[in-house]
Amino acid sequence: MPPATPDLISPRSVRVAAARRLAKRNFRGKDRLFLAEGPQAVREAAAHRADGRPTLVELFTTTDAAERYADIIGEAHDAGARVHLAAEEVIAEISTTVTPQGLVGVCRFLDTPFEDVLAARPKLVAVLAHVRDPGNAGTVLRCADAAGADAVVLTDASVDLYNPKAVRASVGSLFHLPVAVGVPVERAVGGLKEAGVRILAADGAGDHDLDDELDHGTMGGPTAWVFGNEAWGLPEETRALADAVVRVPIHGKAESLNLATAAAVCLYASARAQRAAGGCRSVTPG
16 A cells, blocks of 8 residues: 555644644643653553543644554544644644654643542652752652552642653653642642641751661651752751651762652652551552
8 A cells, every 4th residue: 555645734734733832831721731742652641531531632643653653543543532644844843852753642631639639548649849840740750650659749839740841751651640730838738648648858958867767667658758849959848847858868979869869769668668568558469
């Protein structure tokens, strides 16, 4: 069979313009739509449902990508998404990456009301307070997903969850666990405390050492880790809200850990403690 011909060839078309504007936060908020690029993100979006509705509503793909990822195209069709076979110039216009992978999806917002997070009685939560870098936000979300966290909360002082860099950095984890957004930090901490969750603020200048917390057996219960800005950490007023301010010990000569690395260490420490005998999670089968 001859190769398929793109049906969307003009970067100035109405459909392309509508998708392209989602690179800007104000338009994302107005339309309640965001972009997901690349095969991993689009695959996860096609499989995701929120409130009974498919998350993926539209997909732009080059002919090469349509052939290479035929299974993803099929999943998008099954989800009811409108699939456009687009010229490479169109994908380049929509994409926010230097080297587009040929697949750009338009997705519905999927954040979860904070009250629903609390109602689920979470055992492990990552709270992003004052996190401004979208790459960090997405990577911490990915770490939380990998560690088996029940939810992620972004405060109103943090970056937009649907920033294209944050979506890419999550590598599909955005579609895996509940994420609440725009929650004032006082409300986030207060609500989690009322739900019986211990609040630990991660800070390099913390009074408590993570190793000591693990040795003393204090990490097995429901826990929320609060992470701050990589450059200046957590404000004193946010630190004061926590039950304890915990530092990750530096055993070598490194000056510090970056935010995502510290988050991974903290979340995995809690996950391990919770899965141990006496923790609030069952032991993982071998």
